[in-house]
């Protein structure tokens with residue numbers, strides 16, 4: 001595979017902006033694409049803000065911060081992906097939305113371009129089917145906040161080639177992150193374990209077993225979790241949590257993964273957590 005110099009990221013939300021940040025800081029030219037101008041503007045200000053925090057902590061210099069920002073192109077036109085050797089999709093956790101993007105990317109990108117998806121739970125093998133390059137489709141699951149979290153789950157679909165896996169593994173390592181190899185299965189490892197715990201915490205809240213603060217306190221003080229499950233759900237986005245539970249329920253065909261009605265209610269009301277200012281907690 002040719003040397004990686006240019007990376008495109010599709011979707012400039014919570015994850016896409018963080019992924020663009022770490023690639024730019026790693027010295028790559030980044031093309032950050034979103035259909036919403038508003039998302040691109042928010043991404044610019046959040047990347048600036050997060051790079052600023054790193055400068056303050058003296059983990060990077062002001063010059064590195066400026067150079068990183070200068071390496072990111074903010075684009076609404078998906079056609080701008082055509083000279084990227086790697087494209088990472090980070091749009092909504094909806095299979096049909098991701099399939100549409102991957103199909104489009106497959107027609108726009110040179111044959112050697114690797115198409116990675118930051119999906120939290122959807123089958124890589126199934127997503128790959130909409131392309132004509134299933135050997136070059138792979139899961140690259142970053143964690144939030146991307147500039148801080150070290151782990152990246154690398155998920156091999158049924159047809160992902162060994163060459164594609166090794167390429168992505170080396171890219172992840174060059175970003176200073178730690179890859180874990182995972183076979184394709186709903187929710188992979190992280191969300192198969194994490195989301196049922198979050199969902200159960202929402203059930204406990206709905207059934208008035210305790211307050212949100214106290215449910216979180218139990219997991220923080222009793223299990224040494226850095227953040228309680230409800231605060232974490234707000235941080236991830238309640239819509240993302242709901243979508244993942246639906247993928248687990250459908251993927252395993254098992255109702256033990258049924259999303260809690262309170263989670264569904266919150267999402268329907270637009271209370272998505274930090275990104276909308278209210279979730280299980282109020283951030284306004």
Ligand SMILES: NC(=O)c1ccc[n+]([C@@H]2O[C@H](COP(=O)([O-])OP(=O)(O)OC[C@H]3O[C@@H](n4cnc5c(N)ncnc54)[C@H](O)[C@@H]3O)[C@@H](O)[C@H]2O)c1
Pocket residue numbers: 010011012013014015016033034035036039090091092093094097101118119120121141142143144235236237240
């Ligand atoms: N939030 C998390 O903690 C987290 C962690 C790991 C993985 N993920 C996964 O990352 C992906 C993105 O999640 P997020 O939290 O960043 O979502 P988000 O809602 O913050 O951002 C999604 C972005 O995609 C854009 N978008 C939607 N359709 C598009 C299209 N057709 N073309 C271009 N842009 C489009 C939206 O405008 C939005 O800016 C999901 O698959 C999610 O499951 C999320």
